[in-house]
Amino acid sequence: MAGVELENGKNASVPFGDIPVIDISLLNNSSSSEVLDKLRSALSSWGCFQAVNHGIENSLLEEVRGVSKEFFQLPMTEKQKYARKTGQCDGYGNDMILFQNQTLDWNDRLYLLVSPEDDRKLEYWPQNPQSFRRILNEYSAKIQQVEEHLLKFMARSLCLEEDCFSRKFGKRRLIEARFNYYPLCPRPDLALGFKPHGDGSAITFLLQDKEVEGLQVLKDDQWFHVPIIPCALFVIVGDQMEITTNGIFKSPVHTALTNSNKARHTMAIFSTPEPGKVIEPLGELISDKRPRLYKAITDYMDTYFDFIQQAKRPIDAVKI
Ligand SMILES: O=C(O)CCC(=O)C(=O)O
Numbered sequence: 001m002a003g004v005e006l007e008n009g010k011n012a013s014v015p016f017g018d019i020p021v022i023d024i025s026l027l028n029n030s031s032s033s034e035v036l037d038k039l040r041s042a043l044s045s046w047g048c049f050q051a052v053n054h055g056i057e058n059s060l061l062e063e064v065r066g067v068s069k070e071f072f073q074l075p076m077t078e079k080q081k082y083a084r085k086t087g088q089c090d091g092y093g094n095d096m097i098l099f100q101n102q103t104l105d106w107n108d109r110l111y112l113l114v115s116p117e118d119d120r121k122l123e124y125w126p127q128n129p130q131s132f133r134r135i136l137n138e139y140s141a142k143i144q145q146v147e148e149h150l151l152k153f154m155a156r157s158l159c160l161e162e163d164c165f166s167r168k169f170g171k172r173r174l175i176e177a178r179f180n181y182y183p184l185c186p187r188p189d190l191a192l193g194f195k196p197h198g199d200g201s202a203i204t205f206l207l208q209d210k211e212v213e214g215l216q217v218l219k220d221d222q223w224f225h226v227p228i229i230p231c232a233l234f235v236i237v238g239d240q241m242e243i244t245t246n247g248i249f250k251s252p253v254h255t256a257l258t259n260s261n262k263a264r265h266t267m268a269i270f271s272t273p274e275p276g277k278v279i280e281p282l283g284e285l286i287s288d289k290r291p292r293l294y295k296a297i298t299d300y301m302d303t304y305f306d307f308i309q310q311a312k313r314p315i316d317a318v319k320i
C-alpha cells in the first residue's frame, strides 16, 4: 500500500473514490431501469456501494454501535467468557493461527452465527451488555429483509428470475455477524487492522464506525478510502456472488487501516450460501462472449481462511 502518513485512519496519498451511493428504497416493483442500471453498474465496477434509505432506523444502527463498544470495553476476564475455541468460528478472539509467521491483524472480534436460528451457539452471545442479544436479534432480522430485497433486484438487474439467487444460496443460508474492534495502534505504518481480502460470503453488509475512517477498497489496482455515511450500510459483493454471476459482479479486495488516535468499531453481517449447496456460474450468464470463468464448488468457507492467512485470494483457486 502506498504512503505511510496515517492520521485517523487516513492515508494522505489515497483518494476518496466515487463509491456509488444507492437509494435502495427506489428498488421496487415499479423501479425504473435507471436504478437497476445503477445497481448493476456499481456491482460490476466497484463491487460495493453505500446503501441509503434501507429502512433500518438510525436509532437501531446507533444501538448496534453502542452495544459493540460496550462489549469491547468490558474487562478482559468478562470478554474471555465468550472466547472462541481453537478450530471454531463463533466467539470472541482474533485471527485463527493457521501458519507459522502468519501476519496478524490489529483487530479483536466477536463472531456469531445468527441464522439458521437452531444452529446458534448461544453460549457465545454476550449477556453483558444486557441488551446485546435483543439488539443483535432485531438488527439481523432487519438486515435479512434488506438482503432478500437486494438479492431480488440484483437478479433483476441481470435480467434473471428474481428468486434465482435466494434459491441458489438456499433457505438455510448462513447469516453471520462479526463485530470488529480496532484498538489504538502505536505504529499504524506497520500494522493493518484487517489484511486485504475479498469476503467469502455471497453478500456483506458493513455498518461502519460513525466517526473513524479506515476502510479502503481496491479498484483497478488503486486503493480508495470509503467515506463515512453514518446512516448507510456499506454493501460488499462476496466471492460466492462473483462466482455465481460468472464474474459480472466483482468481489472487491478491501482492507482496514489502523490509527493511533481513535479506536474504531465496525460490524459486518455476512450472508453465505447454505453448506452443501453447489455454487457455480449460472448458465444464463455463460455465453460464447462470456465463457465460464469458475469451477463449481461447495463449502467454499472450509478452505477460505487457509488462503486468507497466507495472503492469497481463495477465489483464484476456483478460476478455470
Ligand atoms: O472493519 C472494516 O472496515 C472492514 C471489515 C471487513 O472487511 C470484514 O469484517 O470482512
Ligand SMILES: [Fe+2]
Pocket: 197, 198, 199, 254
Ligand atoms: Fe471484509
